[in-house]
Amino acid sequence: MMNWTTPPYLLDGQASVRRVMLQVLVGLLPGIGAYVWLVGPSILLQLALATISALAGEALMLRLRGKPLSLFLGDGSAIVTAWLIALTFPPLAPWWLVVVGTLFAIVVAKHLYGGLGQNPFNPAMVAFAACIVSFPALMSQWPALGLKLTFAEQVSIIAGLAPRIDVMSGATPLDAIKTALKLGEGTVDVPTLLATQDVFGNFAGRGWEWVTTGYLLGGLWLWQRRIITWYAPLGFICGLSLLAGALWLWNPQGFASPLFHLFSGGAMLGAFFIVTDPVSGCTTSRGKLIFGFLAGLLAYTIRVFGGYPDGVAFAVLLMNLCVPLIDMYTQPPIFGMKNQR
């Protein structure tokens, strides 16, 4: 029997899906580190819960679909989804919330669409959107930073053994501004709020500003490692800052600065870890820029004018819908055809 092999016979020994995914996970570590340090170690429990449920969901679906378990379970893609879910959910959310969210992401958003590489929507964002619509209260309970809880107390809250104390439902910095402006009815202005309220730190939310800086650093590292390109993150940052900056310049009393917005909520995570998702994002350079830019605009619009605490998830899902169209219209000219358009 003839042995049909095709060139190239040399492969880049380094390249593998698992390696790509592992590096994305490493890119998340600075942010997670700051999270643990400033917000509390409970996030580690959430990460573990999400990881286990993602792998369990993945194994189940692979078995049902008759795919080789060993090959796919180790590719790391489910863990990336799991971690993104854990990092976007409130750190003291009950254990089942993150489990349900992750299973939904893996089973519905990933495997029902055909598994690795086939999902048109970012699974983590699908989970976030589904949960915030279904469990709005639980999804908006963020611990006030001043709250000093021991790890044991955090664990028992997550496990549902301790009561979900009121003081825990502190608002996120984004929410704090929104609520204060709404309640104040023109009597409060943003600069005073930022200067006086406890939830705000140096340039964004207290504590959170360093977590998001961690995401930024990890993202830059991924870019330097060429795991991601700069197009989508820059587009996102530009889109968000442009709208934020315009409104802030027009009315600094009523709107927070672009800097505040970039380092609040899911902006940095979105810019470097979510709009850069290759599977559900655009593939051409110009497409990535457009995708990121529009996602940034939408994210700002939803978080400031919409009813939800943050807009990144919905913005990304909406943009996921536009990917085939954007890709189609942004095909770059090929070698030798640049002057023939």
Next chain:
Amino acid sequence: MLAQLFGFKGGVKPQTNKAPSVQLPIGQAPLPSCLFVPLHQNIGGAPNPLVVVGEHVLKGQLIGGADGWVSAAVHAPTSGTVLAIEEHVAAHPSGLPTLSVVIEPDGRDQWIPRTALDHRSLAPERVREILRDAGVVGLGGAAFPSHAKLTPARAVPMQDLVINGAECEPFMTCDDLLMRERAEEIVRGIAIFRDLLGAKRVLIGIEDNKPEAISAMNKAVLRLAEDYAVVAVPTRYPAGGAKQLIRVLTGKEVPASKRSTELGVQCFNVATVYTAYRALAHGEPVISRIVTLTGNIEQPRNWEVRLGTPMRELIALGRPKADTDRYLMGGPMMGFEIPDLAAPVVKATNCLIAGSPALFPASPPEMPCIRCGACAEVCPHELQPFELYWFSRARNFGKTQEYHIFDCIECGCCSYVCPSHIPLVQYFRFAKSEIWSREREKQAADAAKARFELRNAREEREQAEKAERLAKAAAARGSERKPAPASAAVLPPTVEPVQPVAAAESAEAVSPSDPDTVRKATIVAAMERARAQREAVKPRNTEQLTVEQKNEIAAIEARRAALKPEPAAAQGGRADSATSQERPGE
């Protein structure tokens, strides 16, 4: 030197592995026990045998004449006896046989009479003919007849002649050694090409990982007082692709739809230039070439090998190690696995690599595409390989053409980097061969239809004419022989005149007097010509598909079997029967 470098997008940097085979100078491979010289070693027409079994031939004697303009002659690599003219396994991935002249050397290695010529004293046409009859073809691996590339485009002045000494494929060092050892002959040979093309500037591109070759070439250029620029180009695969090197040295991008001469530039490999020089200045046709023998062997080295030498005998010189599990011809990026070592070394054999599991580990299992875009980033032709992959997989061949599948040079950069280990090139070859075979089917159908219509028209006309003739004859008979009684005796004379008419009539059918016939014949001829041209002049990416139809059909079948399209993909095939009518490569 003074030349500005332009660079090209994409490319990869695999381990070059060139060092082992440059330790020793080029060796002369001993005369093999028997030579199997395939008649068809070039792109284009297959030469026909000019010798008979039992004939004694001299070294350099013409044994296969060029068939048409895009073709090149084949010669006896040594003196000896023609044992057979038979099908012998080819140096081709399919391993199918090809018509070969089997020569048993007599050991005397006796040359034909040779005449040294100076190209400057010859008409350009004559020089091209000499090159064709000396069997000069692209030795970089494409084996395209060189003389056919030596006519400048009429409307565009020839600006640059690019000489390709980049040699970007890992493992391969035959051009490197040739430049180190025979720089002067290369530099002299360049003048032939420059003068034929009337090029204003000569740029010799060599990857900067070959400092010895660069300095040897520089010295030769200085010694011969030529004004050629020897340019060190950054080492990055595939910098030695003709289009990439042209881009790096001149900034011009040659699209797949154009010939480089239309942009005022042409490119030749250093080894080709060398053989052209030997052909003119020494009257020596192409009967040997430098082959890098390397990989998993005890003694990697470059050898000057007679064409037709069985690969097995050449490989034995390098003493393969015990764990050798395969042999590649060409580099590891664009070469292929040799199915049978009885295959001979041919003009396209630039490198033989003994492979081992350690050297070329089996590809990890294929995963789904994650659209990471790594492939697009490294594609030197700036294609979107993953889109081509999705469409090839779905058998949506019309779309693959929309996404420029025929611009793909099969360099393998995309497969090299793909984190999902998708054999992308394999998919592209599959798509290309499918498109070609559909195109051919359609052309065959068109030609058959045209023939059918032609025949119908002729038959109709014949019938009409016959009826007319019969009527006339009857009328004549009626008037002439009215008085005679109708009897068998008078029949022969009436039959007689009919025969010449019948002959004239069939001659008339193809005579150019009938405008309709002429038009149709012209269409058929034009279609045939266009097909032949396309097959002959298509870029490298279709070379292996069009060289031999037999081989190709087998290759398609085998690839199809290897791909095992999923049932869903097979279903998708129906949808694009309409798209198969689009012309490839546009």
